[in-house]
Amino acid sequence: MEKHYVLLYYCYSKIEDPETFREEHHKLCLDLNLRGRIIVASEGLNGTVSGTQEACEKYMSAVTSDPRFAHTEFKVDINDQPAFEKMHVRVKPEIVHSSLKEIDPTKKTGGYVEPAEFRKILKEESEDTIILDVRSNYEHMIGKFKNAITLDIDNFRDFPEKIEELKKFKDKKIVTYCTGGIKCEKASAYLLEQGFENVHQLHGGIIKYGLEAEGEDFEGKCYVFDNRIVKDVNQVNPTIVSRCYVTNEPCDRMVNCANPHCNKHIPMSEKGAEIYKGCCSEECMNNPDRREYDGTGFYQKKMNGYNPYKGLKRKATKQD
Known part of the structure; x- marks a missing residue:
């Protein structure tokens, strides 16, 4: 049975005409027979797509060949089954829903901590370093890093409301993390804006850490936003915390x-x-x-004759 690739990525980069870009990008995904969920906004791209190895490699090449997204980093996973049943490409105000629309991560964000370095930080368990989970309750309930601080929030847009309770850590080194890194771009920038000085973020989030550092000391499973729902990341000392x-x-x-x-x-x-x-x-x-x-x-809602071309302004042709 052919394996299915799953690509997780984001890129903050200016898109002048999101609606037109959405049309073109949706067509690209359909031509490659991909399935997934992609958000397009004036601030950039955020997506998870699934398909054959060949299709996914062509997709990554197409995205990075665009100068706006040349620096996009893809987290590549392999799954026995397709991670999605449909292909959705939608225009939204932000590529991750937050209450921090004014923050531009291309101008200000926390410094990156690579997975290998993060692994060492977890081992040190220093009182001067805080590992901060910026994800929602249902995400960290199923899994989180050892000794991480979690927040009682139902949505990422509630993160700013937690600044007061985080102020006790102002004199600490703070390393934020999330699933793939996108939330940390804005969360770390907001902390800097609020006067926190020593702020960093796990580069590529939990998923990249699992791929490059064997997921050591991640307790439980990682919540993902596709049909898998949760994913194993720890290959060293896995546990169940929920x-x-x-x-x-x-x-x-x-x-x-x-x-x-x-x-x-x-x-x-x-x-x-x-x-x-x-x-x-x-x-x-x-x-x-x-x-x-x-x-x-x-x-999941039934397919009911799902038409992948629904939402495209151009009519599909036989060549399409």
């Missing part, structure tokens, strides 16, 4: 509550799922709109 929402047993399997009105995203073991038929509680199980639990807890 617990089943229903049974409280160790569990790193993420599901959505089968009650669509709840849809809570939580760790749930197969045993826990049996108790409430894929729901998080008896109340949700008894909801008349409860979805039929299929063993996965992943309720």
Whole structure:
């Protein structure tokens, strides 16, 4: 069976006409038969795409051949199954949703810490260094770096609200991290703007650390934004840090509550799922709109004759 490549990347670079660029980029992805999710904004690109090795190599070459994105760094993973079922390329105000639109990471951001150096920092466990997770609750709940400081936030846009509680670390060296690095570009810049002086960021995030430093001392699994939901990154000393929402047993399997009105995203073991038929509680199980639990807890919308050309202004031709 042919393996599927998964590319995770971002690039902060000015795009003068995001709508036109989106059209052209969407067409490129369809020509290569890629699937994934790409966000286009005036500040740059952010995407995860999946396809054959040949298609992904052509895509990376096409992106980096554009001078605006020549410095794009791709994190390349290999998976047995496609990581997406559809191809979406959308224009949005930002390439990562935040409340920090005024920050331009090309002008100001925290200094990069490469995976090998970060690995040493984790080993040192210095009281003068703070490892700061800037991801949301559901992400760090399933996995985080050893001794990392986590924030009680439901969305990255809530990060600025945590500055007051972070001020006690102003005299420390702060190293931020996230999944692939994109959130840290703005989070570290915001910390600098708020008067923090010794601010750095893990270059390429958890994913690059897993690829280049074997993921050592990352506890649990890494939450990813594709059909895999969670991903193993630690090849040295893996652990399970999350617990089943229903049974409280160790569990790193993420599901959505089968009650669509709840849809809570939580760790749930197969045993826990049996108790409430894929729901998080008896109340949700008894909801008349409860979805039929299929063993996965992943309720993706059905394809229903998915047309990959939907959203393109140009009509597809036979040559397309």
